[in-house]
Amino acid sequence: MHSSVISAVLLGSLSLLPTVSSTDATTYAPDDPSGATLAGSMVTTDCESDAPWISFDVVLTGGTVEEATAPVSLILDNGVNTATVPLGSLQDYRLSGRVLWPGASVDDAGRGTGWPGWEFRDGTWTAMDAGFAWTRGDIAATLRVNPDLAVPVAYPASTPDCATSPNGVRDAAVAALPATGGSASGPIALAVAAVGAFVAGALLVLQRRRHRRA
Known part of the structure; x- marks a missing residue:
């Protein structure tokens, strides 16, 4: 009789213990942030053969295997307009190279033939608001992979040896350089x-x- 009572008490105590359902055990997953970063990536601009170029070196650290070949873009924004410049796809978490500035063009020899904000009309170059003219002003730039990275980018200025505007139409600061150099x-x-x-x-x-x- 005593053993029957003890067994009953043990069974009752066990029934009061918390249980873990199989559903809870299989759906629980701890936080596991990837920690991916683009730290160390760089974007620069320069003028070569009268053409504006964007050079880049993108490095993804801590990304997943799928992100090792993710597409990369440079987003230009001035608060009103946005332009997406495709840079290519990562190769083993890295991508480097250069692309023309939006609205620019070159000939087969790589010399500039078109510039943002300029149109060849009636035999002369004419400044206009279209053709990515806004990208020559104050803009913000972001490297977009996953995650994003804000980078400082500005349209390259003309120099006495390289024009980022139509031939003979230079920035005011550059137009003054011959006089300054002549001084x-x-x-x-x-x-x-x-x-x-x-x-x-x-x-x-x-x-x-x-x-x-x-």
Whole structure:
């Protein structure tokens, strides 16, 4: 009889213990963030053969196997307009190369033939608001893979050796460069002129003295 009572008490106690359903056990999954990052990725711009280029070096760290070959884009935005520039796809978590700036074009030799915000019309280049002209202003840029990364990007400025506008139509700052560069020869020209004037004056004085003695 005592054993029957003990068994009953044990069974009753076991029935009060919490149970774990098979459903709860199979659906539970701990947080496992991938921690993927684009830290170390870089985007730069430059002018070559009168054409604006975007160079990039994208590195994905901590990504999944599927992300190792993910497509990469550069998003340009000025708060009103947005342009997506495809850069290609990662190869083993990395991608590097360069692409033309949106709205730019080159010939077979790689020399610039078109620029954002300019149109060749009636034999002359005309500035316009279309044709990605807004990308030459104040913009924000984002590398998009998964995750994203904000990067500093700006339209490359023209230089005396490379124009990022139609030939002969340069930025105001660059248009002033020939004068600024020429200023270095200005003092030299003045000095030569001064020496010439001095020599001419000295010869004139000697000539007059000789004339008086004669």
